[in-house]
Amino acid sequence: MSKTILIVDDSDSLRQVVNIALSGAGYTIIEACDGKDALSKLTGLKIHLIISDVNMPNMNGIEFVKQAKQIAQYKFTPVIMLTTENQQHMMEEGKKAGAKAWMVKPFKPAQMLQAVAKLLSM
Amino acid sequence: MSIDLSAAVSTFVSESKELLQDMEDGLLELETSLIDEQKSEVINSIFRAIHTIKGSAGIFGFTRIVDLTHLVETTLDEIRLGTITLDNRLISALLSSRDVIETLVVLSAQESEVDSHTKNKAKDLAAIFNDYLDDPHSHAMPSEIQPTTQAPHNRANNTLWHIFFIPNENVYRNGLDPFAFINFLSKEVIDLHVNTYTKTLNTTDMFDPESNYLSFHLCFASNKSESEIADIFDFIKTEAIIKILAPKAHFPDLKAACYEFGDVADILNMLRNTNSIDDTVLKAIADNKDYIQDPEPTQSTAGSPSITHTKLHQSKTLRVEALKLDRLIDQVGEMVITGARTNLLAHETGNETLIEAMALLERLVENIRDSSLKLRMVQIGETFNKFKRVVRDISQELGKEVELTIEGADTELDKTFVEKVSDPLMHIIRNAIDHGIEPPHVRLANNKSVPGHLKLKAYHDSGSIVIEISDDGCGLDKAKILKRATEKGLISAEQSLPDKEINLLIFAPGFTTAENITNISGRGVGMDVVKRNIESLRGSVEVESEPGVGSTILIRLPLTLSIIDGFMFSVHNDNYVIPLDTVVECLELHEVVAEQDIQDKSYINLRTEVLPFIRLRALFGIEERIAHTRESLVIVQFGTLRAGLVVDSLKGEFQTVVKPLGRLFEGLKCISGATILGSGDVAIILDVSALIKSAIAVYETLEFKQ
Numbered sequence: 001m002s003k004t005i006l007i008v009d010d011s012d013s014l015r016q017v018v019n020i021a022l023s024g025a026g027y028t029i030i031e032a033c034d035g036k037d038a039l040s041k042l043t044g045l046k047i048h049l050i051i052s053d054v055n056m057p058n059m060n061g062i063e064f065v066k067q068a069k070q071i072a073q074y075k076f077t078p079v080i081m082l083t084t085e086n087q088q089h090m091m092e093e094g095k096k097a098g099a100k101a102w103m104v105k106p107f108k109p110a111q112m113l114q115a116v117a118k119l120l121s122m
Numbered sequence: 123m124s125i126d127l128s129a130a131v132s133t134f135v136s137e138s139k140e141l142l143q144d145m146e147d148g149l150l151e152l153e154t155s156l157i158d159e160q161k162s163e164v165i166n167s168i169f170r171a172i173h174t175i176k177g178s179a180g181i182f183g184f185t186r187i188v189d190l191t192h193l194v195e196t197t198l199d200e201i202r203l204g205t206i207t208l209d210n211r212l213i214s215a216l217l218s219s220r221d222v223i224e225t226l227v228v229l230s231a232q233e234s235e236v237d238s239h240t241k242n243k244a245k246d247l248a249a250i251f252n253d254y255l256d257d258p259h260s261h262a263m264p265s266e267i268q269p270t271t272q273a274p275h276n277r278a279n280n281t282l283w284h285i286f287f288i289p290n291e292n293v294y295r296n297g298l299d300p301f302a303f304i305n306f307l308s309k310e311v312i313d314l315h316v317n318t319y320t321k322t323l324n325t326t327d328m329f330d331p332e333s334n335y336l337s338f339h340l341c342f343a344s345n346k347s348e349s350e351i352a353d354i355f356d357f358i359k360t361e362a363i364i365k366i367l368a369p370k371a372h373f374p375d376l377k378a379a380c381y382e383f384g385d386v387a388d389i390l391n392m393l394r395n396t397n398s399i400d401d402t403v404l405k406a407i408a409d410n411k412d413y414i415q416d417p418e419p420t421q422s423t424a425g426s427p428s429i430t431h432t433k434l435h436q437s438k439t440l441r442v443e444a445l446k447l448d449r450l451i452d453q454v455g456e457m458v459i460t461g462a463r464t465n466l467l468a469h470e471t472g473n474e475t476l477i478e479a480m481a482l483l484e485r486l487v488e489n490i491r492d493s494s495l496k497l498r499m500v501q502i503g504e505t506f507n508k509f510k511r512v513v514r515d516i517s518q519e520l521g522k523e524v525e526l527t528i529e530g531a532d533t534e535l536d537k538t539f540v541e542k543v544s545d546p547l548m549h550i551i552r553n554a555i556d557h558g559i560e561p562p563h564v565r566l567a568n569n570k571s572v573p574g575h576l577k578l579k580a581y582h583d584s585g586s587i588v589i590e591i592s593d594d595g596c597g598l599d600k601a602k603i604l605k606r607a608t609e610k611g612l613i614s615a616e617q618s619l620p621d622k623e624i625n626l627l628i629f630a631p632g633f634t635t636a637e638n639i640t641n642i643s644g645r646g647v648g649m650d651v652v653k654r655n656i657e658s659l660r661g662s663v664e665v666e667s668e669p670g671v672g673s674t675i676l677i678r679l680p681l682t683l684s685i686i687d688g689f690m691f692s693v694h695n696d697n698y699v700i701p702l703d704t705v706v707e708c709l710e711l712h713e714v715v716a717e718q719d720i721q722d723k724s725y726i727n728l729r730t731e732v733l734p735f736i737r738l739r740a741l742f743g744i745e746e747r748i749a750h751t752r753e754s755l756v757i758v759q760f761g762t763l764r765a766g767l768v769v770d771s772l773k774g775e776f777q778t779v780v781k782p783l784g785r786l787f788e789g790l791k792c793i794s795g796a797t798i799l800g801s802g803d804v805a806i807i808l809d810v811s812a813l814i815k816s817a818i819a820v821y822e823t824l825e826f827k828q
Contacts, residue, residue: 013134013178017127055170084177106180106188109127 003120004028004046008038008064009053009082014105018051021109022116035059039067042074049120050079051112052099054090062090065097078119082107127182131231134178136441138227141171142220149213149220150510162202168216169198175223184230185359187223190244193251194219206254214518215250217511222247245349283311283351283369285340289362291333298358304338307354311344444537447497451684454494455779458685461487462777462800488777491685498538502580502589503531505540509551513576516555523562523573524555533580535587539679542659543589546652550591550675551576553649558595558673568670570594586661586703586761587681592674598667600624606633625665625673629653660794662761662811678761688778688797690805691756691769693738694746697805698769699778699797704758704810708772711753724821726755726766733757734821735766736813741792758810765817780807792816 005027009015012033019029030045032038034056050068054061061081068074081094081102091102103115148168152161176191194216200206222243229236285307289300308314317339329335344351348368355364461484468480506528517524535543559565559574566572579590600621607613607627619627627633631650653663660680667673680686680701688699715726726733735755756767780795787793794809 011174011178012137013130014174014181016130016133017178017181020127020130055173057170082177084173105177109181 002026002028003048004030005049005051005116006030006032006038006041006047007051008032008035008056008061009051010034010056011053014053014082017109018112021112025113025116027116035061035064035067038064042068042071044073047074047077049116050074050077051082051116052079053082054094062093062097065094065099069098080115080119131182134182135227135231137178138175139224141175142224142227144168145171145220146217146511147507149216150514152208153210153213153514165198165202165208169195169202172198175227179227179230182230184226186236186244187226187230190219190223190226190248193248193255194223197251197254200255211250212254215247218243219247219251283340283342283344284367285351285355286337286365286367287340287355287362288337288364289334289358291335293334293358293361295332296361298361300334300336300338300358300362303355303358304340307340307342307351310346310354311342311351314340314342316340442497447537450494451498454491455685457487458491458777458779459798459800463802464800466800491777495685496534498536499534500537500540501531502533502535502540503528505544505547506531506578506580508544509547509578512548512551513555516552517559517574520556521561522555522559524559525573525575527575527577529577529579530581533582533587535580535679536681539587539659542655543677543679546655546677547578547589547591549649549652551578554591554593554595554673554675558593558597560596564596582681583678587679589677589679590674591677592672594672597669597671597673598625598628598665599669603627622664625667626663628665629663660809660811664761676761684780686778686780688776688807689756690773690776691754691771692773693742693770694744697773697799697803698738699776699805699807700756700758700767700810701778702775704760706757706759706764709755709757711755711768714755724817724824728757728766733764733766734814734817735768736817736820737768739768739770741813741816758814760811760814763811763814763818765814767813767817778805778807 005022007015007018007022007029008031009018010033015031015033019031023029030041030047032041035052036058038050038052039059050065052061052064056064059067065079065081068077068079078100079094079098081091081099082105083090083094083102084105094102101115101119103112145168148164148171151164172191172195176188176195179187179191197206197212197216201208201212206212222240225240226236226244229240287300287304289298293300304314304316319337319339320335348366351366351368352359352364355362355366358364465480465484468476510526513524513526554576555574559576560568560570562572565574575594577590577592579592581588581590603624604613604619604627607630610630610633612627612630612633613619629649629652633649656663656677656679662678664676664678665673666676681703687702689702689705690697690699692698714728720726720735724734726735753768753770754772756769756772758765758767776799778797781797783790783793783796792809792812793806794812795807797805797807799805
């Protein structure tokens with residue numbers, strides 16, 4: 001069975017790129033446009049990995065990850081956070097919230113694939 | 123691995139456009155007086171917009187966009203931190219950067235070359251932003267106290283140039299040799315060090331002899347400019363990642379480049395060896411985690427403050443291709459016509475149940491018609507908001523101060539109108555600022571407030587939409603208009619015209635009273651186009667003006683173009699339709715007035731009021747008279763004008779699908795389209811505004827000559 005990945009980002013085009021890259025590699029993708037939207041999609045679905053942006057309207061990525069980790073089912077779901085180079089402090093906060101890895105935007109779709117493969121194989 | 127991202131690119135374009143619009147709105151908002159809290163919120167959302175564009179552009183590899191957005195982002199970040207004060211010049215620079223980014227987004231998406239004009243603009247902007255970033259205080263307002271804590275390591279103090287040069291896998295296959303570029307560079311610069319890495323070659327069994335696995339770090343001294351160095355790599359830039367860091371590079375750039383390159387430890391070693399960067403900077407670079415942090419189960423710690431976000435506006439909308447909507451409306455139109463026909467047939471059978479079912483169906487069809495027409499309706503606010511920027515730019519260019527107020531932004535009108543009305547509005551606004559609103563010293567002398575006022579207002583008025591553009595400027599100079607019109611031969615010198623018509627002369631082709639031709643207006647093209655454009659939408663233009671107080675231009679447009687509620691009547695066995703909204707009342711002609719009273723007259727005395735009227739039989743040149751027909755009088759209104767239409771008989775309300783007439787009929791006045799009836803017959807749709815005007819014209823020539 002293909003693994004399911006939830007991608008949370010407020011940029012439509014970024015989600016689309018990640019979606020194209022990851023679904024091309026055989027993963028099943030669920031998209032959400034911000035933290036709130038993402039939480040509403042965490043309802044019993046089996047999700048193997050969450051990729052979330054930090055800077056988003058409504059609910060930011062850090063808050064979303066924190067709340068997601070409160071749900072028993074997703075407590076150990078690995079999270080990749082997407083940040084930009086000038087958001088170093090965010091990385092710390094993301095780590096505290098329970099993110100396992102982060103990627104710095106802009107990244108190449110291939111880098112994303114590598115990171116996902118690495119995390120999912122662990 | 124190649125991934126087809128073309129679909130994502132088009133998403134990127136529309137997303138960026140939306141974000142850039144947000145940015146523009148935000149910047150304009152910043153110019154108005156806001157309290158500090160609101161200001162920082164707006165700056166935050168502008169920052170986020172640029173940030174998102176930069177992130178996505180990076181993924182698509184649109185380096186030009188990344189470069190510019192990066193500068194804008196850094197500048198905005200400094201504004202956020204308070205190290206740079208947002209002044210007028212900076213807002214202007216940010217606004218034009220918005221335009222340049224939009225151009226770059228469009229060009230990058232089309233994969234077309236960036237023209238030199240845009241390149242230069244981007245360069246100029248970069249210079250302005252760098253200027254601010256280099257010395258934030260020189261631009262700060264002296265009265266404001268700036269926090270002295272400047273970001274400590276925003277600039278690395280490297281004395282040498284560093285280039286991270288990563289040719290892609292296919293570089294040899296595409297006929298380019300990276301070493302040729304390095305060789306060339308070595309001749310141009312002093313003391314070139316080359317470090318070569320083979321990181322991308324993971325296993326030997328994957329080795330492809332035609333592929334490139336090398337990447338380079340180049341370090342040298344040179345007093346060339348950044349663009350000169352960049353030009354050396356111009357030919358290979360599409361085949362490689364090239365990060366050029368000039369001496370005293372922007373620190374985040376340097377750091378990002380190191381991490382993008384991959385082996386940070388190697389690079390740090392190398393940087394240390396070249397002695398071009400001091401240790402604190404090296405430490406700052408080293409103090410970072412890799413892209414993928416080592417697995418380390420951490421639990422969330424509660425209690426850290428959550429960050430609230432605001433977005434300038436968030437609308438839950440669905441983007442639909444306009445063509446699809448047009449097709450839907452076309453089909454609904456066909457359905458309405460077929461419905462009318464079926465209804466007719468049902469009535470012919472006399473079958474009660476069938477007729478009842480048909481009535482229900484008819485109602486449903488009507489609902490579908492209304493909702494599908496609503497799909498095309500958009501709020502005019504978006505169009506109005508566009509003019510905020512226009513007003514700002516024009517008034518700055520002319521050295522005038524203008525405040526723009528917008529009313530009725532939520533008024534809805536057909537998408538087709540929005541597109542077509544935008545250009546005419548632009549012309550009118552330009553003219554209002556250029557000719558209408560006086561320069562500040564004149565305004566002061568005339569006891570007016572220094573900033574001029576310009577108002578855009580939209581509202582519904584008896585079946586049409588009215589857009590008002592009013593200013594509190596000097597008003598139209600009637601003497602000047604008449605003089606110029608006579609000179610241009612638009613009117614003869616002895617002609618005396620009512621005020622309204624004098625005002626309308628400004629819409630005559632080639633007309634201008636401006637003595638100096640400015641960049642903005644005065645060439646006498648435009649206003650006649652305005653009138654023509656609006657009339658092509660079955661609308662009309664009126665001008666009201668009072669010398670010294672201001673002028674108002676009224677644009678009146680019909681509600682929709684495609685399907686209307688019509689009112690049908692017949693003249694000499696043919697059916698005609700007019701928009702139901704224009705009908706005021708219907709009367710039996712002989713009950714209102716005796717035939718002999720209106721013989722050879724052009725008006726009816728209706729309840730002691732003068733009502734110009736027109737006999738459609740006469741208008742259509744039907745000579746044959748049918749004595750026994752009891753003629754009806756339909757009183758119609760368009761705008762403020764009223765007239766009566768004398769017709770043979772009334773047929774009542776009728777759902778009308780407007781079909782345009784061919785070019786053959788273009789020159790015909792009083793006819794605006796045609797429609798197909800349930801019976802399959804064709805009925806002509808009449809242009810009420812033209813009918814009223816011709817009735818009034820006849821009335822005026824007849825009555826005033828006598």
